[in-house]
Amino acid sequence: MGRLIDTSSRLCLRILTLLFWVGAGCLLYAGCCNIKTYRSYQSFFNDRYILIPSCLAVTGTFFLVFNGLLGCCISKKGSRCKQGCFMYFIVVVLCLEASAGVLTFVYMDRMDLELNPMLKAFENYNGSKSDLTVDNIQKELHCCGLHNYTDWETTLWYKQNFTIPKTCCNETFTSCNGNITETKEFYQEGCFEKLHSRLNYFMTWLFWSCIAVLIAQVLAAIGDGMLMIRNPFQDFRILDSATFT
Incomplete structure (x- = not known):
């Protein structure tokens, strides 16, 4: 049973790491298009803070790509150090993409005000x-x-x-x-209407890409957690010995 769980977790990680790279491509595309649109027509915008979600999303893509490489390594051969790094970068990406998703939703709702x-x-x-x-x-x-x-x-x-x-x-x-x-x-x-629709299209793409990446990250964290349980960082069984009784 334990080997089945171990094999299933590694297989899920392998699939999810591929989704990481797909998600990174979607985030990079939407984020760069938003940034390019702002730079082309920046005098039409209320402030530059509308770039924050795009910048956060683009920053997260670099961690996603690196985490995808780590995930591939873990799915082939377990490593305590790599498992820990993988989980750490999952937390980083979760923070970045969750912030980007929330801010994107906020700016989508106030787009008319931003284009005043x-x-x-x-x-x-x-x-x-x-x-x-x-x-x-x-x-x-x-x-x-x-x-x-x-x-x-x-x-x-x-x-x-x-x-x-x-x-x-x-x-x-x-x-x-x-x-x-x-x-x-x-x-x-x-x-x-043209500029509003253009921004709304890329913002919507960015928002749902963030949601998809967040789901993939949570599932990857669960898979990595299962592997870490099977292969913990430290063996504390010594605490059960007569020395500490």
Whole structure:
């Protein structure tokens, strides 16, 4: 019975360590995409603290990869030292990914508040170099205005030029010059919804990746615990001898 438990624990660890690497890849992808989005449009965000969950998740991926290597070693041949290190890094990853998951959930709930500066950026647009972020987001995300192209009609830029920025023009219409009457030649979706959806997508990916990694870590801790019971760090049977009675 004992050998069956030992074999089952090692097999589970081998499978879970593979899941560690898959989880690390998912976390790295979502975290890096969030960081890249922030760096591209950082003037639209309320503060940089929205990067904290992504940074925690990305940091956790390095421990996940290393722990996966340890798990492979343990699943083949038991080692008291490796078992202890494996359990220690599980605790580290649990702390990092649990914090990342909770913070990601919080920021997903307050995304509208985080993107408040975006409203002022569009309202105060004047075509200068400081407004490149507005032009970039319209070109890169294929959007126009905050909610649609009609938002530009209330801005100072439109009142002065009687046109909307050419970055609103759909690339398929080469003759578009920003004339408000050429509505079919503009991108129809607003930039606020586009950026909000983009962030929400990567945040959701990050959140569920954290949950999956946490579950895998707990299961790995149970498997490692079973092996540690079978192969403890110290043999305290000497305490049962007549010397201590």
